[in-house]
Amino acid sequence: MTAASTGGDRSARDVVRFYLLDHRTPLGKVIDVGLLALNLVFVGVFVAETYALSPATDALLWELEVAIALVFLVEYVLRLYGARSRVAEFFNGYTMVDLLAILPTLAVLVLPLSAVGVNIGFLRVIRVVRVLRFYRFTRDAEFFFGTVTDNTLRAVKLLLTVLVIFFVSAGLFYSAENAANPGVNTFGDAFYYTVVTLSTVGFGDILPVTTAGRWVTVATILAGIIVIPWQASKIVKEWGHKGKVNVTCPECGLAYHDADASHCKACGHVIYQELDSRE
Structure with missing residues (x-):
């Protein structure tokens, strides 16, 4: 089902939620690939900032980090906006990691700290959770390239x-x-x-x-x-x-039996599993 298949029945929140979860439509794939690429760059910036670089390069990396953090902030807000239950979405593990990943950068923008200040204390510790964002891309078996x-x-x-x-x-x-x-x-x-x-x-x-x-x-x-x-x-x-077959015993509820099983190995009940005589 696509976002357009329900016509005017979908609200703006439904459309936002659909495309943030979708892996099949062209726009859904673009969003997936874009967020994955930005996450890779975000992690790369964190690593690069630990090396001795020229002031110009440091400034460029900081601007790039801020730009990507703002994109992730927009994504975070949209996820809360489109969620069926905003409270449940807020306390979702993936969503909390998303927020923690950008908090150090946003703190530098809001608090009276220089860009160098993000490298000290607890801010440095928080920044490493950025890599946990990759778990969001493995929450189900569907990816932008297929299942x-x-x-x-x-x-x-x-x-x-x-x-x-x-x-x-x-x-x-x-x-x-x-x-x-x-x-x-x-x-x-x-x-x-x-x-x-x-x-x-x-x-x-x-x-x-x-x-x-x-x-x-x-x-x-x-x-x-x-x-x-x-x-x-x-x-x-x-x-x-x-090699096991997904057949559930009607007596005890045990699932997955051997391909040639005729009785449940837990309770002995006849499960009448069909077999191909050609095998």
């Missing part, structure tokens, strides 16, 4: 989870160590440390020297050994059900 299988979607989420843990941990570690640790001068240094730490290689060329840095390292390791296996188990579980 993927559930197993593919789980694999995408697993890969994204690994990258998010690396990126967020590196951002937090950089924020905690940059001022005190001579080995952490850029985001790349912090990312290198995070990858080496989570892979248990532990070269020892970079070590946390602050209390905050040590706690970030502990949290990173815990996240790595808990979240990643949890996501991976979903893929393994799906592979384990491969």
Whole structure:
């Protein structure tokens, strides 16, 4: 169904909600691709700002960050406007991440701080959640290029989870160590440390020297050994059900049985599953 299919029955809120969720119409695909591209640039700006650049480049990156933040602010407002329940949308995890992602930039615009001020204190910590916006693009199996299988979607989420843990941990570690640790001068240094730490290689060329840095390292390791296996188990579980047929037992309600099953393996009830004699 398209936005035009219901004619005048759709209100402006319905149209806004439709196109922010749509993956099939040309306009819906353009919005999806545009937001994804802007998110990549937004994350790239955060990384670039941790390097020593010329004043002209710093100013250009700041202007780009502000412009993209304003676009995301418009998107945030439109999502609240078009939502069926604005309270539920406000407390939605994706929506809260959207707001947190742009708060540091908006704070610099509103508060009497210079653009450099966004690099200090809690503002630096908040900025790393920008990468969490990518989870919004994996909320269902439909993408702007088509629909993927559930197993593919789980694999995408697993890969994204690994990258998010690396990126967020590196951002937090950089924020905690940059001022005190001579080995952490850029985001790349912090990312290198995070990858080496989570892979248990532990070269020892970079070590946390602050209390905050040590706690970030502990949290990173815990996240790595808990979240990643949890996501991976979903893929393994799906592979384990491969070849099973979605037939529900009318007696006990157990779903998914072996292809040649005639009785429910839980209660023994006859499920009369049909089989092709040619197989």
